Amino acid sequence: MSNRKxxxxxxxAIPVRGDNIDTDRIIPARFLKAITFDGLGEHVFEDDRxxxxxxxxxxxxxxxxxxxxxxxxxxxGSSREHAPQALKRWGIAACVGESFSEIFKGNALxxxxxxxxxxxxxxxRLMDLVETAPTSRLALSLNxxxxxxxxxxxxxxxxxxxxxxxxxGTWDATGLLLDDFDVVxxxxxxxxxxxxx
Amino acid sequence: xGKTLLKKVWDxxxxxxxxxxxxxxxIGLHLIHEVTTPQxxxxxxxxxxxxxxxxxxxxxxxxxxPTGDTSxxxxxxxxxxMLSALEKNCAEFDIPFWNLDSDRQGIVHVIGPELGLTQPxxxxxxxxxHTSTHGALGxxxxxxxxxxxxxxxxxxxxxxxxxxxxxIAVNGELGRGVFAKDVVLEIIHRLGVNGGVGYAYxxxxxxxxxxxxxxxxxxxxxxxxxxxxxxxxxxxxTTFEYLKGRQFAPAGDAFxxxxxxxxxxxxxxxxxxxxxxEIDAAAIEPRVTWGINPGQSxxxxxxxxxxxxxxxxxxxxxALAFMGLTGGERIxxxxxxxxxxxxxxxxxxxxxxxxxxxxxxxxxxPHVTALVVPGSRSVQFAAEEEGLDQVFRDAGFEWRNxxxxxxxxxNPDRLEGSQVCASSSNRNxxxxxxxxxxxTLLMSPAMVxxxxxxxxxxxVRGHFA
Numbered sequence: 263m264s265n266r267k268x269x270x271x272x273x274x275a276i277p278v279r280g281d282n283i284d285t286d287r288i289i290p291a292r293f294l295k296a297i298t299f300d301g302l303g304e305h306v307f308e309d310d311r312x313x314x315x316x317x318x319x320x321x322x323x324x325x326x327x328x329x330x331x332x333x334x335x336x337x338x339g340s341s342r343e344h345a346p347q348a349l350k351r352w353g354i355a356a357c358v359g360e361s362f363s364e365i366f367k368g369n370a371l372x373x374x375x376x377x378x379x380x381x382x383x384x385x386x387r388l389m390d391l392v393e394t395a396p397t398s399r400l401a402l403s404l405n406x407x408x409x410x411x412x413x414x415x416x417x418x419x420x421x422x423x424x425x426x427x428x429x430x431g432t433w434d435a436t437g438l439l440l441d442d443f444d445v446v447x448x449x450x451x452x453x454x455x456x457x458x459x
Numbered sequence: 460x461g462k463t464l465l466k467k468v469w470d471x472x473x474x475x476x477x478x479x480x481x482x483x484x485x486i487g488l489h490l491i492h493e494v495t496t497p498q499x500x501x502x503x504x505x506x507x508x509x510x511x512x513x514x515x516x517x518x519x520x521x522x523x524x525p526t527g528d529t530s531x532x533x534x535x536x537x538x539x540x541m542l543s544a545l546e547k548n549c550a551e552f553d554i555p556f557w558n559l560d561s562d563r564q565g566i567v568h569v570i571g572p573e574l575g576l577t578q579p580x581x582x583x584x585x586x587x588x589h590t591s592t593h594g595a596l597g598x599x600x601x602x603x604x605x606x607x608x609x610x611x612x613x614x615x616x617x618x619x620x621x622x623x624x625x626x627i628a629v630n631g632e633l634g635r636g637v638f639a640k641d642v643v644l645e646i647i648h649r650l651g652v653n654g655g656v657g658y659a660y661x662x663x664x665x666x667x668x669x670x671x672x673x674x675x676x677x678x679x680x681x682x683x684x685x686x687x688x689x690x691x692x693x694x695x696x697t698t699f700e701y702l703k704g705r706q707f708a709p710a711g712d713a714f715x716x717x718x719x720x721x722x723x724x725x726x727x728x729x730x731x732x733x734x735x736x737e738i739d740a741a742a743i744e745p746r747v748t749w750g751i752n753p754g755q756s757x758x759x760x761x762x763x764x765x766x767x768x769x770x771x772x773x774x775x776x777x778a779l780a781f782m783g784l785t786g787g788e789r790i791x792x793x794x795x796x797x798x799x800x801x802x803x804x805x806x807x808x809x810x811x812x813x814x815x816x817x818x819x820x821x822x823x824x825p826h827v828t829a830l831v832v833p834g835s836r837s838v839q840f841a842a843e844e845e846g847l848d849q850v851f852r853d854a855g856f857e858w859r860n861x862x863x864x865x866x867x868x869x870n871p872d873r874l875e876g877s878q879v880c881a882s883s884s885n886r887n888x889x890x891x892x893x894x895x896x897x898x899t900l901l902m903s904p905a906m907v908x909x910x911x912x913x914x915x916x917x918x919v920r921g922h923f924a
Contacts, residue, residue: 282652282752286888291867295537297497297544309895335653341588343604364656364688369604423480438477439614446616449474449485459709459716
């Protein structure tokens with residue numbers, strides 16, 4: 263199964279400062295009480311936004327942002343895919359951070375939300391830039407592993423296979439996993455607890 | 460050089476290397492619940508794909524169910540819709556399902572081991588980050604998101620990045636009043652909430668080897684709080700004795716043959732680890748979190764860190780401001796409003812016994828609301844059989860039906876306003892227990908019971924009869 267190929271993500275960017283921002287904060291559990299992902303976008307960071315009226319996701323200057331700038335271990339905690347779904351439905355197409363939790367990154371990949379990493383210094387500089395001038399446009403290129411930010415270009419990291427999956431449109435794994443399904447059956451038949459002890 | 464359990468299990472279950480660089484890993488046991496699956500089934504339907512191995516998937520309901528009045532339809536129409544969707548999906552795709560009226564129902568990470576579904580050498584997946592719990596039996600258990608639940612339903616396999624292995628050896632004797640919960644809080648404090656990213660944690664050492672399966676489940680459960688998606692303990696005699704006679708465990712001669720295979724998949728004594736950490740069990744004290752992530756804990760005898768000091772987990776000032784605590788003050792004496800014994804971390808019979816030992820003959824402080832929520836119907840019945848429900852009721856605790864309850868407050872059990880909760884659960888994130896300004900102090904079940912009685916955080920070691 264082939265999906266949309268993703269190379270460039272261009273647009274304005276929204277900064278959310280802080281390490282270890284967990285998925286309960288990105289989308290509180292009460293919004294998981296639904297049988298679809300519809301409407302999650304409007305509740306992204308809801309409790310943080312109530313607690314802090316100056317939250318970037320409440321700031322009209324960042325409306326329409328396509329890139330999210332974060333610090334370390336973003337998306338830790340609960341495995342809820344609702345977190346990347348909420349960000350994506352709000353309009354985010356790529357997250358640029360110092361690091362991401364593993365489950366968050368896997369969930370993001372599975373729904374075609376790009377996550378790339380870079381150094382603390384670069385993140386800080388990009389955050390400063392868009393805090394000072396929210397209309398600044400950034401252009402992420404997976405192909406070049408870089409972000410153009412005004413008159414400077416910074417490099418970003420992304421695992422080669424993940425980059426390939428986005429570039430080739432194979433980030434939705436279901437098709438790959440179902441390819442030549444007899445091989446899966448073969449594994450099932452050799453596993454002792456299925457074959458029988 | 461020998462191999463780790465992770466490597467052996469990984470190799471056995473690898474279907475192929477995918478073009479994405481990930482491995483396609485066969486999943487031996489898939490557990491599902493109502494919160495992370497409805498969209499996965501809808502995706503299957505919209506793509507016209509069926510469930511590949513319905514007999515390797517098992518469902519139950521735990522997150523959204525009330526623990527008081529469980530009559531249907533639920534008062535909360537959203538919760539009712541979620542359970543109805545799971546009922547319909549399990550029926551449509553022939554998936555075994557333990558509903559609310561089943562005596563097998565319970566928190567997915569409690570019933571998997573309890574029924575003998577989880578076994579050594581298996582790969583386990585579930586749309587829940589605390590799937591790491593199942594590693595206590597020597598399984599490789601992975602928490603996944605909804606799209607990956609879809610993938611497991613469709614193909615009984617997952618696309619996944621390889622993991623490194625860090626052995627965490629806890630050696631020596633734990634002191635009285637120090638529990639598995641304290642050990643794992645110590646580990647997370649020491650290695651950090653993102654220290655385990657990219658790793659599976661292998662727990663060993665003499666202290667872990669002496670632990671019961673319940674205690675190992677508590678430790679593996681919170682691997683994810685340390686950033687490690689997978690945590691496991693090598694299977695041993697304790698594991699085999701635990702599994703013997705359980706509903707889904709092999710029986711008769713097959714059990715003996717299973718044991719010899721289970722032994723063979725344990726890490727070799729000369730296994731190659733990417734990292735090794737040693738921890739002295741005797742130095743661990745009962746621990747309490749003071750902040751907004753599970754790495755922010757202190758020993759109960761210690762003071763809350765000051766801003767600028769002990770900042771290894773970062774965000775100290777933000778955490779103290781949210782918690783309304785003052786750096787430099789003792790954690791003991793922190794007043795609580797609610798006490799919660801429950802969650803996939805600490806809701807098994809042995810947890811309830813330890814809490815009951817403290818509660819017995821005492822009374823919950825007048826200003827405290829205290830509740831005990833067993834992890835499963837089976838735990839609930841066993842506890843009632845030995846009179847633990849009465850011990851708790853006599854002390855002023857509410858005795859509830861099984862479920863996830865106030866760990867994440869997707870049911871009616873939740874904090875109000877800025878209440879402070881002494882909790883045996885796993886996460887002290889902002890808003891985790893249902894009120895955006897609610898505050899959580901993580902600790903062992905015995906420490907929760909002691910706090911309930913004292914009305915404030917107190918050292919459980921002073922409360923033994």
